[in-house]
Amino acid sequence: MDLLMERLCLFFLLYALYYLWKLVLQWRGQCCYMLAYECFKPTEDRKLNTDSCAKIILRNKNLGLEEYRFLLKTIVSSGIGEETYCPRNVLAGREESPTLEDAISEMDEIIFETLDMLFAKTQVSPSQIGLLVVNVSLFSPAPSLTARIVNRYKMREDIKSFNLSGMGCSASIIAIDLVQHLFKTHKNLYAIVVSTESMGPNWYCGKEKAMILSNCLFRSGGCSMLFTNNRGLKHKAILKLKYLVRTHLGSNDEAYQCCIQVEDDKGHRGFRLTKSLTKAAAKALTMNLQVLVPKILPLREILHCLIVRKTKTESSTREALGVGLNFKAGVEHFCIHPGGRAVIDGVGKSLELSEYDLEPSRMALHRFGNTSAGGFWYVLGYMEAKKRLRKGDRILMISFGAGFKCNNCLWEVMRDLDDDNVWKECIDSYPPSSLVNPFMEKYSWINDEYLSFVRLEHLKF
Numbered sequence: 428m429d430l431l432m433e434r435l436c437l438f439f440l441l442y443a444l445y446y447l448w449k450l451v452l453q454w455r456g457q458c459c460y461m462l463a464y465e466c467f468k469p470t471e472d473r474k475l476n477t478d479s480c481a482k483i484i485l486r487n488k489n490l491g492l493e494e495y496r497f498l499l500k501t502i503v504s505s506g507i508g509e510e511t512y513c514p515r516n517v518l519a520g521r522e523e524s525p526t527l528e529d530a531i532s533e534m535d536e537i538i539f540e541t542l543d544m545l546f547a548k549t550q551v552s553p554s555q556i557g558l559l560v561v562n563v564s565l566f567s568p569a570p571s572l573t574a575r576i577v578n579r580y581k582m583r584e585d586i587k588s589f590n591l592s593g594m595g596c597s598a599s600i601i602a603i604d605l606v607q608h609l610f611k612t613h614k615n616l617y618a619i620v621v622s623t624e625s626m627g628p629n630w631y632c633g634k635e636k637a638m639i640l641s642n643c644l645f646r647s648g649g650c651s652m653l654f655t656n657n658r659g660l661k662h663k664a665i666l667k668l669k670y671l672v673r674t675h676l677g678s679n680d681e682a683y684q685c686c687i688q689v690e691d692d693k694g695h696r697g698f699r700l701t702k703s704l705t706k707a708a709a710k711a712l713t714m715n716l717q718v719l720v721p722k723i724l725p726l727r728e729i730l731h732c733l734i735v736r737k738t739k740t741e742s743s744t745r746e747a748l749g750v751g752l753n754f755k756a757g758v759e760h761f762c763i764h765p766g767g768r769a770v771i772d773g774v775g776k777s778l779e780l781s782e783y784d785l786e787p788s789r790m791a792l793h794r795f796g797n798t799s800a801g802g803f804w805y806v807l808g809y810m811e812a813k814k815r816l817r818k819g820d821r822i823l824m825i826s827f828g829a830g831f832k833c834n835n836c837l838w839e840v841m842r843d844l845d846d847d848n849v850w851k852e853c854i855d856s857y858p859p860s861s862l863v864n865p866f867m868e869k870y871s872w873i874n875d876e877y878l879s880f881v882r883l884e885h886l887k888f
Contacts (some may be wrong), residue, residue: 457656459607460664460841462551464652465544466804466849467537467623468512473647475513477502477864480643483513486520489634489693497636501643503864506768506789510853511646511796514627525628530566533647537623538572539579541651546580549653551617553580558618560605562591562598562800564829565688566625576621587613595686595828596766598622598800600836603654604671610656617657623649624799631697638689638697644767648798648805664841669821670722671836674715682707682831704831705773711833712777712825723823723837724757754778757821758837760810761785764826765792765802774825787813790857794850800828805849809857812850816840 480502484495516522516529538561546553559582561572570578573588587609594601599622606618626647631638655664676682685703690696721729729752754761761784763774771792775785791805798805803824810816820840827833850857 457607457611458658458661459603459610459668460655460657460661461666461668461838462653462655462660462663463545463549463665464650464804464807465541465548466801466808467541467647467649468849469536469647473512473515473518474509475511475518475646476509479513479518483517483522486522487632487634489632489695491634494634494636494639498639498643501640504768505643506771506792506862507644507646507796508793508859508862510794512648514630514647516627517630522627522630523632525630527568530625530628531568533625533627534563534566534572534623535575537647537649538576538621538651541649542576542580542619542621545619545651545653551653553582555617556582556619557586557613557616558606558609559586559588559621560591560602560618561589561621562594562602563623563625564593564595564598564799565629567592572621576619593829594800595830595832596764596797596799596802597826597828597832597834599650599803600671600824600826600834601673601832602800603652603668603836604673604834606654607668607671610654613656615657615659616655618654620652620654621649622652622800622804624801629696629698631695633691633693633695633697635691635697635699637701638691638695638699640700641698644797646796646798648795649801650804652804661841665844666822666838667841669837669839670719672715672719672722672834674711674718674833676707676711676714676831676833679707679831682710685831686829688829705769707831708770708773708827708833709777711827711831712774715833715835719835719837720752723821724752724754728753728756754780754823758823759820760787760815760822762803762806762810762822762824763788764824765789765795765806766797766827768792770827786858787815789862793859793862794853794857808848808850809854811844811846812848812854814845816844818842 481499484490484498514533516525559573559576561576563572567590571590573590577586577588589605591598591602602620602622606620610616626645631642681703685701685707688696688698761780763771765771765788771785771788787806787809790809791802795805803826818840822838822840823835825835
């Protein structure tokens, strides 16, 4: 009997050691390092100030005075500055009849320029890339965009490529989530993620207010990123992915419909943003933080918040969003997707963030506009250009997207970051003394006579 007990104890001990060893191996295979990223900066001839926006609006003969005033008011109060960039076909006056070539050339310019810079900076050869993920929501050609990249750089035959579409502004985090999951089963891999959006062929030419908002907010931009799970390259990494949580409310009809591509009653295709969007965003953020907060904040902070709630009455919404939690106990920097001023203000208020915390997202929106899934990396670039990022710092990225989705993740800074990037030439002028649009007063008195006059003047050219 004693011998049998000894053998059973030995068996369970060996089994426990084996199980522990499997956990160690699993843990060792889960690292996801970012080695570098490159944001796209269009040429100066594509800059779009408020006056240029007004002229583009004038070309839309479907708009009346009410819609014209609404658009101008939206533009001047959007938080977007005078140096964002517009698609070439829109600047050329061909927004109503874009071609396939317009769409392809727009993608080629953004994707190939950022990849060329990324390969040059890292000295990693395209032939070394084992995983490629491209996310563009509104354009999915055949062959795919990943195939165009593989063909351009003559990448290897066994590359694993994924083309994501329809994922919205949070697609960048979804692409990274895909990468980190594949890293668990493939060792010592290089991965490329390309995040951008097809703006030119998707310009809305109708008059529905809920759909024309997208024309006011979205601008040209994009980013390419290089990742690896090779621990031997840890010393070259700039960021390490710590946690990533995805929340999807697609089963809720109201949330599903709040941000959707449709045609209006005249057959004009566009992106409809409804009043339910803020409600869906608040609910998705609430659910996401309930999972993410225990992972990123120390236990003492969570316990403190629970004790405070026992003695203080708060609304259920504010409680659910985590008001009372000190997020800075586990996070040094906040990278909120620059989807619009209301998005940044809303998240800032919910998490009780300071203006210093919100500055990178506000400045990315002001300088580059909402560049959809690529927007995160302009915010990160601002932090780096301002020399805010130091080894050991943690960055919380918060994003929303059609579906409706909320995807958030936490990064750890692996070394002090102060590399030159897309902000190099203008960072000294940021933040500006004021974000008030200089054209605010100019467009405050628009009337029918003025609208008819400027349209006639515009037609002369």
